[in-house]
Amino acid sequence: MNKLTAKIFVIAALALLLQTAQAFDFGQELRNAARELQKPGGSANLGGYSEEEEVAIGRQIAGNLLGAAPLVQDKKLQKYVNNVGRWVAIQSERPDLVWHFGVIDSSDINAFAAPGGYIFVTRGLYKLLNDEAELAGVLAHEIGHVISKHHLKILQQGKMLDLGSKLLGKQVGDDKIGRLIGSGAEIVSRSLDKGAEFEADRIGVVLAARAGYDAYGLPGVLQEIGHTAADDSSVALLFKTHPHPDDRLAKLGEAMDSRFDGLNGQTAAKRLYKIK
Amino acid sequence: MKFYLLFTLFIAGAAQAAESGTTVKTDSVRSAPFSDAKIITTLPAATRVEILKKDGGWYQIKSPQGSGWIRMLSLRRGDVKAATGPISGLASLASGRAGTGKIVATTGIRGLNEEELKAAHYDEKQIALLESSTSSRVEAQKYAAKARLKARQIDYLAEPGASK
Ligand SMILES: [Zn+2]
Numbered sequence: 001m002n003k004l005t006a007k008i009f010v011i012a013a014l015a016l017l018l019q020t021a022q023a024f025d026f027g028q029e030l031r032n033a034a035r036e037l038q039k040p041g042g043s044a045n046l047g048g049y050s051e052e053e054e055v056a057i058g059r060q061i062a063g064n065l066l067g068a069a070p071l072v073q074d075k076k077l078q079k080y081v082n083n084v085g086r087w088v089a090i091q092s093e094r095p096d097l098v099w100h101f102g103v104i105d106s107s108d109i110n111a112f113a114a115p116g117g118y119i120f121v122t123r124g125l126y127k128l129l130n131d132e133a134e135l136a137g138v139l140a141h142e143i144g145h146v147i148s149k150h151h152l153k154i155l156q157q158g159k160m161l162d163l164g165s166k167l168l169g170k171q172v173g174d175d176k177i178g179r180l181i182g183s184g185a186e187i188v189s190r191s192l193d194k195g196a197e198f199e200a201d202r203i204g205v206v207l208a209a210r211a212g213y214d215a216y217g218l219p220g221v222l223q224e225i226g227h228t229a230a231d232d233s234s235v236a237l238l239f240k241t242h243p244h245p246d247d248r249l250a251k252l253g254e255a256m257d258s259r260f261d262g263l264n265g266q267t268a269a270k271r272l273y274k275i276k
Numbered sequence: 277m278k279f280y281l282l283f284t285l286f287i288a289g290a291a292q293a294a295e296s297g298t299t300v301k302t303d304s305v306r307s308a309p310f311s312d313a314k315i316i317t318t319l320p321a322a323t324r325v326e327i328l329k330k331d332g333g334w335y336q337i338k339s340p341q342g343s344g345w346i347r348m349l350s351l352r353r354g355d356v357k358a359a360t361g362p363i364s365g366l367a368s369l370a371s372g373r374a375g376t377g378k379i380v381a382t383t384g385i386r387g388l389n390e391e392e393l394k395a396a397h398y399d400e401k402q403i404a405l406l407e408s409s410t411s412s413r414v415e416a417q418k419y420a421a422k423a424r425l426k427a428r429q430i431d432y433l434a435e436p437g438a439s440k
Contacts, residue, residue, distance in 0.1 A: 063403045068396035069388055071405055078409040086416035091427060095413065102406050108388045118406075122388070130330075132423070184396035195435075202433040212425035216333040216348055227354040237389060246352055250300070253349035254436035260333060261311040263430075267332075268423045 048156060051097070051116075057155065057181060058116030062100070065112060065120060065185035069104040072123050072275070077103055080273040084132060085119060085139045091210035092147050092203075101139060103275070109225060110238045112188040113142035115152040124234055126275055128224050132268035136208040137218030144203030150196045151187055155180055191241045198243070198251045205256060214265035215256070222249050295353065297335065299323045303350035305342050309334035317342035327353065 049057070071078060078101075085101035099117040106122040113119050119142040121135075129135050145151060158180065181187055201218065209215035226245035228235050242248070301321050306313040309331045317339075319325070325337040325346075334345045411419070420427075 059403065060398065062406065063398040063400060064396045065393065066402035066406065067399040068392045070399070070402050075409065078406075079411070082409050082411040083416050083419035086411040086413065087420040087425065090413060090416060098410060100406050100410050102409070106388045110388065185393045186390070189390045189393045199435070202435070206430055206432050210428055210430050211420065212427060214332045219333070219348055220330065223348070223353045226352060246300075249349060249352065251436060253301075255433040256333075256349065258311055259433070264332070266423065266425060268425070271423055 049115075049152060054149075054152060055098075055116035057152070058114040058118045061114040061181055061185055061187055062118035062120075064181075065114070065188055066102075066104065068185060069106040069122070072103045072105045074103075074276060077273050077275060081121065081135065081139070084135055085143075088136050088140050088207050088211045088213075089117070089143050091207045092143055094147050097146075099143075107234055108237060109228070109234050111138055111142050112185075113145040113151065114185075114188060115146065115149065115155070117146055119143065119146070123275065125221075128221065129272060130220065130224075130267075130269065131214075131217070132272045133208060133213040133217035133265065134221045134267075135217070135272065136211060136213045137204055137216075138221055140207040140211075141200045141204035141218055143207060144200035145192070145196070148196065148199060148203070150192050150200070151190070154190060154192070155187065189237060189241060194243050194247075198248065198255075201248055201252055202255050205252065205260075209260060209263065209265055212266055214267050215260040215263065217267070219249060219252055219256075222252075295327045297325050297327045297337065297351045297353045299325065299346070299350055300352050301350050303346055305337065305339070305344040305346050307344050309336070309345040313345070316344040319346070325351070327351070 081101045081103055082099075086099050089095065089097070089099045094117070097117045099119070101119045102121075103126050104120050104122055107124045108122050109124040109128065111119070111121045111125055119139060121138060125138065126135075129138070204218045205215045208217050222245040225235065225238070226249065230239060230244075299319050299321050303319060304315045305317045305319060306315055308314075319339060319341060323339060323341070325339040328336040328338060330336075330348065331345070333348045335348050335351055336345050337343060337351070
């Protein structure tokens with residue numbers, strides 16, 4: 001199903017459901033979603049949750065993820081990534097969201113974002129970093145996912161289908177978040193479409209540069225990951241959920257071109273916290 | 277432990293020296309990492325070069341056609357020559373990561389796959405720990421100022437090929 005057909009289908013389904021929906025207390029929610037959909041570009045604008053709901057969803061996902069891989073036991077490290085991450089996040093459209101950053105204990109090379117400003121980097125990825133600008137770039141890519149609500153949109157689509165089926169079956173439950181995010185932290189391993197990843201990359205280099213860093217931190221990390229053997233298990237999940245680093249670098253090359261020429265940024269290499 | 281540390285340092289050095297790259301498009305090699313620096317030579321796509329170091333968006337490279345600085349995004353790191361000598365071979369074996377030229381994880385191999393993520397259970401203690409390290413806006417600003425990081429205004433990048 002192409003995007004347009006999908007959109008028409010969803011609108012039609014919603015219209016049908018709306019008549020039924022009036023009778024239920026969440027009818028309003030569904031109507032809001034339907035209204036949102038019918039706006040120009042509405043299907044890409046599905047973040048129909050309040051910030052409070054978004055944070056509650058993200059917190060649950062983050063807690064589940066931490067259940068699989070706990071934080072590296074190093075308070076200074078965790079504080080350091082929060083200082084760097086928050087500074088980068090301040091440069092985004094959501095400077096006042098309460099952002100949380102963490103390094104999780106996994107040898108995998110990966111980073112994760114959950115709605116509401118929960119962002120994680122694995123110890124494996126952290127160890128690849130050469131300077132603070134690279135850390136900023138990686139965190140900024142994840143911040144890009146949060147401000148673009150990439151994962152939230154997936155959940156929203158799931159919720160609408162779920163609401164629809166519940167309505168038809170006339171079995172309305174109340175276990176909101178649990179049912180919404182599925183089991184565990186599966187959502188963070190869900191592939192977004194390639195366009196969303198390229199978008200997060202473009203946002204990432206800009207946010208890092210806005211924060212005063214060298215804009216090439218993220219591309220530098222992608223170069224590093226790109227020459228890791230594809231059959232290496234530490235990148236298996238990353239390579240499955242993201243376009244290959246070489247493709248991401250090619251897209252960034254086109255988008256950045258010479259736009260950052262003469263815009264010197266800091267690498268803050270000396271300040272990069274050395275992980276034990 | 278001390279032995280181990282030395283060992284790692286040695287390997288890291290060896291891997292660095294063997295770093296190579298390949299151009300992915302035609303681009304100029306310049307005398308300095310600036311777009312208006314003197315052009316030394318122009319390399320066609322698919323030229324193998326040796327990477328010496330990185331400076332912002334530039335790599336300092338060595339090639340038979342000439343040496344100097346080339347844009348990072350005109351190059352892909354790769355085709356890393358397997359660092360020669362018995363020590364690197366040993367290291368690859370020990371880390372179980374033969375063929376990447378870089379040691380990433382040497383302790384507690386612990387991956388994260390989809391099944392593990394799916395099966396994960398919520399950990400409230402960990403969330404509390406996470407939240408105990410959260411930085412406020414002011415804290416982050418102060419920390420940035422320590423490294424003389426200054427915020428600046430830069431527009432978001434357009435999607436390549438998208439109509440303007
Ligand atoms: Zn991503």
